[in-house]
Amino acid sequence: MGWRMRVVHTTGFAYDDAVTRSFNEARLTPLTDARQNVILNRVETTPATRPYRYMDYWGSAVTAFDLHVPHSALAVTGLSVVETESGVGPAGSRWSWEELRSEENLDLYAEFLAPTEYVPADGELAGAAADLARGVEPVEAVRRAADWVYSRMTYVPGTTSVHTSAVQAWSDRKGVCQDYAHLTLLLLRAMGIPCRYVSGYLHPDPEAAIGETVAGQSHAWIEAFTGTWWGYDPTNATAIDEQHISVGVGRDYADVPPLKGIFHGGRSTDLDVIVEITRLA
Structure with missing residues (x-):
């Protein structure tokens, strides 16, 4: 519902x-x-x-x-x-690595594969991405990447700013939702999976009472293309659900x-x- x-x-x-x-x-x-x-x-x-x-x-x-x-x-x-x-998830979206890496798709989704100022290329993280993608299909690699970020980063408000790149946040192993999203995008682009940044809001209470107003928060997560676009929230290591409200999409925070x-x-x-x-x- x-x-x-x-x-x-x-x-x-x-x-x-x-x-x-x-x-x-x-x-x-x-x-x-x-x-x-x-x-x-x-x-x-x-x-x-x-x-x-x-x-x-x-x-x-x-x-x-x-x-x-x-x-x-x-x-x-x-x-x-x-x-x-709730998010539709990756149902019907299980392309192979060969399909994702076809010349046609590399051209079509080039903007969601290229490095950006917030999501730069990084050799160390590219190596981690290769390990995460090994032996699994792209859909599972997306979840692995997001969960890897969730397990290795510590959510600490105030330790980064809106100008912090994924590599800078990774060096401190601390950040907020923007950093979790950027770091996950870096891993996915290193794998060759088209992906984009989503800005929006998250209601903090899954058992929210009808009519109760709460202090909400701006939030960020990612969408990956593995045949269709679908979302995942690396800050909470969860699928996108009713609590998420999408506002903007782009290559990284600078677009939204x-x-x-x-x-x-x-x-x-x-x-x-x-x-x-x-x-x-």
Whole structure:
């Protein structure tokens, strides 16, 4: 049985002097796909703006807006109501290594196989990837890689930043969901399995009471292509279920930040992010 959830994600900025101009992109609109359906979504700003929406190259919804009046603070709120189901898993998605490594597929999924700034190539981790893939089919190799990351990393908030690469997080064996996802992507790309980064939210309580609002969290996991795309959560070593709400997909975090932009004027002095999730059904 699926869930229905309301998510309110608010990001607030304060500046030490008036900002005269700013140009921004928000990725706060959940995906509508085979696993989830968006019933309601709106993105609002204070000061008010006249935003416009488009789909980016990777298929994520972007709300773009700009401000041309002096302002000393900016708040951006995304409100969504979403129905979710458990992930479809890799059913019917059991391609062989030979199929994945065909010239056609190497070309088609090249962008999800190439190294990036957050997911660079690394010799040590490539060796670990080869060991994990040995003797199993790609679907099992995906689970092995994610579970390997889960068993060797320690979840410690504050030890990394949004700029930390998979290799940097691995050197300390500590990180958060973004690092777990990037490290798993590195292993999968070293194996030759196309894979992508997923941003979204995770309701923290599998036994959540209807109508109760809790402090939620932004979350990240991975999707792998082994004939079809399917997701897995390396931070929790679990399949994707009703508690996960997908918002954006891309090669790594750089493709899916909840909010990014540029501004002219005062220096940013404060950042406040609040995520509230309510299970409605």
